[in-house]
Amino acid sequence: MTVTAEQPLFHHTGAGLPVPFAVAGTGLHLPPAVVTNQDLTRTLDTSDAWITSRTGIRERRRLAPHLATSDMCVAAAGPALEAAGVAPALLDAVVVATYTGDQPLPSTALIVKDALGAHSALALDVTQAACASGIQAVLIAAHLLQNPSITTVLLVAADCASRVTDPTDRTTGVFFGDAAAAVVLTRADTSGAGLLSYDLGSQLSYGVQIPAGGSRRPATAGTVAAGEHYLRMDGRAVWNAATTRLPESITNAARRAGVPVDGIRYFFLHQANLNILNETTDALGVPRERAPVTVDLLGNTGSAGLFTALHATVTEGALAPGDTYVLSGIGAGFQWGSLCLRHG
Template identity: 70%
Template sequence: MTMTYEQAAHTHTGDGLPVPFGVAGTGLHLPPAIVTNEELTRNLRTSQEWITTRTGIRERRRLAPELATSDMCVAAARPALEAARLDPSELDAVIVASYTADQPLPSTSVIVKNALGATRALAMDVAQAACASGIHAVLQAAHLLQNPSITTVLVIGADCASRVIRPTDRTGGVFFGDAAAAAILTSAETPGAGLLSYDIGSQLSYAVQIPGGGSRLPTTAETLALGKQYVSMDGPAVWDTATTRLPQSITGATRRAGLLPTEIDHYFFHQANINILTETLRRLDIPADRAPITLDRLGNTGAAGLFTALHETASAGGLRPGDTYILCGIGAGWHWGTLCMRQP
C-alpha cells in the first residue's frame, strides 16, 4: 500500500515542549585505523573516481576486531562529560542509538552505563531505526527532560558497520565507516529553547535490511553460508526515498516551528551520501555552509553521523546561544525524521 506523506508522518505542532533544554557538551571517538579509497580498490571492483563521485567519501574508519560498539560509546562519552563539566554519577539517563549492538542481550546501554560509572542513570537503547536511530534517541531524551526529576541525559550514536558488511560488497564496502559521537542534553531556564517541533515518519520497506539473525530467519550454518547476516542495500531506492522524504520532513518541521528552512542557523544531517545531502539543500535553497560534512573523511557512520556533524560545530564554539538547528536523518525501514531545536 502506498501512503501519502501525511499518512506516513507524525508531527508536533505548537510552541514546542514546555521544559527548555540544550546541548551542554559533545564528544567524538574515531577508531585509529583508516581505510582509504585506494585501499578498497585493491579488493573491490570499483575505482577511486567512482567512490568519490557517487558518495563524496575519501576514507573511513574501522574498529579493531577485539573491540565492540560499546567501547566506542564509552570513548565518545568521556569527552562529552568533560565538555559539560559533569561526572558520570550525575547522569539521569544514558541512551544508545545503534543498529550494531555488542550482542542481542544484555543491552549496549547497560554495558556503557556500567563502564562509565553512571550508577543512577536509566539505560535505554534505540536500535532498529538504523541510521535514523539518533533522531529517535534525541526525541526520547527531549521528552524525558520534561520530567522534573530528569535534568541530564547522555545520548550516544554509534555504529560498527564493518561487522555487518560483506567483505566483497562493492556498495557497502565503500559507504560505511565505524564511529561514535555523543551529546549531553541538560535542562535550562531559557524560555523557548529546546525542541520547537518535529516531523517523524515511517513506511515499511525492505530495500535496506539485514535479513538473518532474527526470529523470522534465525542464524544457522545455512544462513551464514548465504551471507544473510550482512546488510543488503538497494541504492536507487535509498536515493529516491531520501531526496523525497528529507526535504518534506524539514519543511514540515520548520513550518510548525514558525520558521522557514532558510532561517535555520545549522543543519546536522545523518551523513549518508554527499549527493543526497547536496540535493536536499538544493531543493530547500539552504546554503551549504550551514550543514557541516563529516562523511568525506568518516563515511556513512550510521546513527553516529548526525552527532559527528553536531560535534564539529559545537566543539568549535559554533553553536551559539539562541541558534536554531535541525537534526535530520533517514534509515532502513524506512524511518525518517527532523527535529527543530533552539540552543538556550
C-alpha cells in the first residue's frame, strides 16, 4: 500500500450557510434478489459465523444482470419526489453519487435526469470519493441551494458493487451489496436549518482501488485476465483509517458547529461494517442506538449506505424538526468527511 502525507482538513466554521434548507423527502430502492451468508459459503471459503462476527452482515442485495446503477437511481428517486411533493420538472439539479456509473460516458446523472423527465435540471456526477461521495454530494447540493435560482435538488446515492467485485475473493465478496437511496433537498423557511458545519480530509492511499480501466492502465485482454478491473481492498488499512478518521471528523464538525457531540440526535454513518460503526460511537462516547444500522441486512452499499439509514429514520418519523444530526463517511482514496446539520 502506498500512502502519501495527509492533506489538511477543509472545514466550514460558524453559524452555517445563510440559506436554510431541509430534507423534504427520501426514497430507497433495494433489488429483490437477496444473498445470504449461507449462500456465499457455497462459493467462498467462509462461514456465516465468520462473516457475522467480523462484519455484522447477514445478507445483502444483488442487482439483476440486465439492470444498471441508473435504474436503481430512478427507482429510489420516485418515492423521494413523491414524499416531497415535487414533480421532476421542478428540479433544479440532479446529483448522483456513485463509483459504479452505468458507463464512462455519458453521465449517469444525465441518464437519471432524462429518465425522470427533469429536463430543466443541472446534472452532476460525484464519483471519485467512492463510499464518501455522498458526503461530497450533500455539500455540493447545500451550496447550490445558496443560489437564488436554485430551490430544489435531488440527490441520489447508489452503488452496484456486485459488478466490480471478484466473486471468488473472500475479502470483498462478503461485504458489498447493491442499493440506491434518494434525498430531496429544498429551501426551508426555518431559520437555522440546514448545514451548520463540515469537516473534510484526505490521505492518498491505494489500500482500496480498482487498478485498471483508466488512462494509466487502459483495459486490455491482460488486465481483464488478471482481474484488475475488480475492486481490491486492504481490510486492515480500511479498519485503521475508518476507526480513526470518522470519530475525529465528527468531533471536529460538531465543535465547529458549536454543538456538543452528546447533543447530536443521530449519527448517519457509512454502513461499511457493524464493528466500525460500534467502534466509532464508542470512541465518541454516545449510545450505539444513535447510529442507525442497515449494514446487517444490506451489506456495504457504498455511497448509498448512510442514506439508507437516514431514509429508515425519516420514514419512522424519528427525525424531528430542530434535531441536529451528522452525516459521516469514508471512502477509497482515502477521503472522509462529516456534515453537521439541523433538520428543518
